[in-house]
Amino acid sequence: MTSELISLPTPLLRESTTHRLRPRFEGSNICTWIGFKHVNYLVEEAVLAHFRHVGLPARTLYEAHGLCVEFIDLDTRIRSAFHLDDEVSAEVSPAPHADADQLRFTVVLRRLVDGTATRAASSTVAVVLRGDERGGAPAHPGPSHLAPYQRSHLRRQLPERHPLPAIRRNSLGRGGVGGDAVLQELTGGTNSFAWRWRIPYPYCHFTERLQMSGYLRQLEEVVDLFLMSRGVSIKRLLDEQNYIPVVPRSNISIIDEALMEEDLYTVFTVEEVFKRVTYTARMDCYVLREEMLVPTATGRITHGYAEIRDRTDWALVDFDDRLLTALRG
Structure with missing residues (x-):
């Protein structure tokens, strides 16, 4: 391979690709609408298809x-x-992008209806290649053009650590929401x-x-647990007002x-309630190591609410006083 070829950017960053996908059945939770998590799954699938297209399947x-x-x-x-x-x-x-050690992409999702493509969502994505330490036999060296995007750990900055009181480690069960220092x-x-x-x-x-995808889940x-804790659970609003939450934007890093x-440890913090239309909240995730909190992910989600009119239609609604009070704490 010549030095000119080695210096070229990876094929992943030389061309655009287009792929046909369908949302998964699992994501159709309310009527036949697909939730935000599964829209993000489509984005992931598109990027993985892009890797396959250029001969670099995951x-x-x-x-x-x-x-x-x-x-x-x-x-x-x-x-x-x-x-x-x-x-x-x-x-x-x-x-x-400014980060030379990341593979960054934009993904545009269009719904295909009767031969017409309508832009429905867009996303920006960053990917890195993390070296495996558990695979057993030594791996063959990766393509040289991928070297800038390889790393031995996902840590992107020195984590800020907070001294905490001792707690019982390795808790059993699905989780807990109270009684923990x-x-x-x-x-x-x-x-x-x-x-x-x-x-x-x-x-x-x-x-x-x-x-x-685990962080998306x-x-x-x-969000579901937060709304339940404030007395406005998703099922309660469905039963009493036929309201469902809708998500115009989400991000996770x-x-x-x-x-x-x-x-x-996942912390969900309401940051802003915009009039009676939407609210934005931040998610911060930590693990406890050696009695110190290590941040592992952060993200935000914006929610509005819609009223279900029938099996195929819904309309956005303003927050009523009950919902507004719950969100503002």
Whole structure:
């Protein structure tokens, strides 16, 4: 290989690709609308298809070269709803950025209806290649053009650590929301809700790490628990007013590694209520190591509410007094 070829950027960043996808059945939770988590899954699938298209499938990168494809940033705006059985055109394009050690892409999702493509969502994505340490036999060196994007750890900055009182380690069960000194310290004096949760293996990948889709599931679940704690649970508003939450934007950034069976502390903080239309909240995730909190991810989500009119239609509504009071704490 000549020096000119070695100096060229990776094929991943030389061309755009387009892929046909469909949302998963699992994401059709309310009528046939697809939730924000599964819209983000479409974004992930599109980027993975882009890797395959240029001859760098995630499986080969891992099995042959010990390189784990890791999504570390995912920022998605949803303009219109996706439905079950929709056909989606996903265009993946290289995105200019200042971080030379990340593969960055923009992804545009279009709904294909009667031959017409309508832009429905867009996303910016960052990916790195994390070296595997558990695979056994030594891996073959990866392609030289991928070297700038390889790293031995997902840590993106030195984590800020907070001294904390000792707590019982390796808690059993799905999680806890009270009676924990760490949870109390994380939420004291704020409009926040916190949850302790043991990371199970189905949320992980490459044998040990909580993956981006796991954080998406965590964000969805902590919203659900927060609303229930404030007396405006999703089922209650469905039963009493036929209201559902809708998400125009979400983003998550992984800043360190969270490992299988660690206790993850997730803090959900309402930051802004815009008139009676939307509210924005921040999610911060930590693990407790050597009695110190290590931040592993942060993100934000914007919610509005819609009233279900029938099986195919809904309309945005303003927050009523009950909902507004609950959100403002």
